[in-house]
Amino acid sequence: MTHSSSAPLxxxxxxxxxxxxxxxxxxxxxxxxxxxxxxxxxxxxxxxxSGKTTLISILGLLLKPSRGSVFVGGRDVTALPERALPKIRAETFGFVFQGFNLFPALTALENVALAIRMKGGRHPEHEARRLLAAVGLETRMHHLPANLSGGQKQRVAIARALGGNPPIILGDEPTAALDTKTALGVMDLLRTLATEQGRAVVVVTHDPRLERFADRVARVEDGRVIAIDTLAHAA
Ligand SMILES: Nc1ncnc2c1ncn2[C@@H]1O[C@H](COP(=O)(O)OP(=O)(O)OP(=O)(O)O)[C@@H](O)[C@H]1O
Ligand SMILES: [Mg+2]
Structure with a gap:
């Protein structure tokens, strides 16, 4: 299945x-x-x-650009008032950023379920269990973040980003703390979501292990996207 001829998300x-x-x-x-x-x-x-985190933060409506336009679903959101942005952000994006931002007093399951509830998703607890199992954390769901390893916290953050089925998933080095087996498992899950559900995954990375899952690589230098390469296996 290919979605490449459709309008950009x-x-x-x-x-x-x-x-x-x-x-x-x-x-x-x-x-x-x-x-x-x-x-x-x-x-x-x-x-x-070079500007990668800045770029993905502007894309995710977390940061205002100084110049230029941001379009979400064909709509120019640049001039919208600040108060209009949280709803569009929640409906459009799932975030996996550095630092995890998990609530320390909530278990892995509660962190993910809360995010789904805040997005208005259905059956938050059931959905949270499913997502945590998909990232290999079925035996750690009731742990607090302080009792999880860095890689496990990262996987909770990934499960949380997938909650509520956002059309675009944004990651800033989402696999940096993961061993190869887990990193490849997470990318495999994201690949399936993209291919089968037409969702988009945008990932800032230095990790060459990820290229085999990707369709395109945007190369950023000195605040510009200097090239966008379509990977051979995706062409
Ligand atoms: N809040 C800020 N205030 C001032 N300068 C900033 C701020 N955030 C980023 N910068 C600067 O803007 C430039 C781009 O930063 P950015 O974080 O986007 O880079 P990056 O490509 O993500 O780098 P890295 O690979 O190290 O994460 C850098 O020169 C950085 O020092
Ligand atoms: Mg960065």
């Missing part, structure tokens, strides 16, 4: 982002363009400081 047009001002000014993105297509896994690669 989201896109960035001529995005610029400047942090600070005067002496502390940093141009993080200069003029970046990117489209996210249904059914694809898109990797974002580039040197440290």
């Amino acid at each position: 989201a896109s960035l047009a001529r995005i610029g982002k400047t942090y600070g001002d005067g002496d502390t000014e940093v141009v993080a993105l200069a003029d970046a363009d990117l489209s996210i297509n249904p059914g694809e896994i898109l990797l974002i690669e580039g040197p440290s400081g």
